[in-house]
Amino acid sequence: DKAKQLELKKVVRRRQCRTNQARYRNKKRIYGDRLQHRVQQRQEELQALRLKRLRLCFSEKANLSPWDSVSEVFRLLETSFRSPWRMTSVDEMMKHAETQQSISQLRKSFAHDVSMDSASGVDALLEELCRYALYFSDPQIQLKRVESAVPGVLTASARLSVAVSEFTLSCVFPHLQGASRNQGACDDDEHRAFREKLLGQRLSCRCEMTFLLDEESGRVVRLETSINLVESLVQVLDDVVDVLKQALLTPECVVGDLVR
Incomplete structure (x- = not known):
């Protein structure tokens, strides 16, 4: 019985680890997408400022x-x-x-x-x-x-x-x-x-x-x-x-x- 309980705990633990890893990868992907979107926004804003500066100059x-x-x-x-x-x-x-x-x-x-x-x-x-x-x-x-x-x-x-x-x-x-x-x-x-x-x-x-x-x-x-x-x-x-x-x-x- 103890061996079965120990094996069951190992199975549960492995499942938890996989779930945690999947959750971490998903959070990392979402963070990367948001970061990329922000970078693109900043690049567009910078380009707009360059054109504005060109007109002002x-x-x-x-x-x-x-x-x-x-x-x-x-x-x-x-x-x-x-x-x-x-x-x-x-x-x-x-x-x-x-x-x-x-x-x-x-x-x-x-x-x-x-x-x-x-x-x-x-x-x-x-x-x-x-x-x-x-x-x-x-x-x-x-x-x-x-x-x-x-x-x-x-x-x-x-x-x-x-x-x-x-x-x-x-x-x-x-x-x-x-x-x-x-x-x-x-x-x-x-x-x-x-x-x-x-x-x-x-x-x-x-x-x-x-x-x-x-x-x-x-x-x-x-x-x-x-x-x-x-x-x-x-x-x-x-x-x-x-x-x-x-x-x-x-x-x-x-x-x-x-x-x-």
Whole structure:
């Protein structure tokens, strides 16, 4: 009887230990989630303060529009990254007060035929700018600095962070979705290896935007964007040539149109 009681106590004790361990792990997970949420909130607040400081630093300048243009572009990007479903078109953007305000401000400071890559016009440019919000998962952008090396040219440097999802692979790297029937198993295996390495990866890229201004009007006539996605991909993949050669990206790593 004593042996049975002792064994029973051991069983009960083990159950209690497992319950306590599970409770501890659950508390630890909840605490970690809360901490991560707070960190994300602080990062968003810090980014908002950076943009506010940028506007204040140049509030005494005679011509505010070029600096305000930079600020509004990054403000619109931040909004698109938080709410990508709003960014399918400019018409959809105009339904929401926050994006509507940014677009209204940009239309005042951009030339009507402003260009970026193959896009021309304010609406086309804005839709192209917001494609990273649509095609990548959990995009984040952090403005680092704004410089004016020569009159009429503003350069904004930032850090862009994006995660690769299944939707990213199908839209940006469709050639990695699987081998065709005429291809061998070796090619299929190679594509599978690329997909497995890319899926779920967070890529941190240096990003630069150059605003070219009209001398007379002071409006932005061209926006040149360069995203160093290659540098980030090299850290994940051994060979980026096969991944990039058919990707729907411009040489500056701007996302191309969904349908080509």
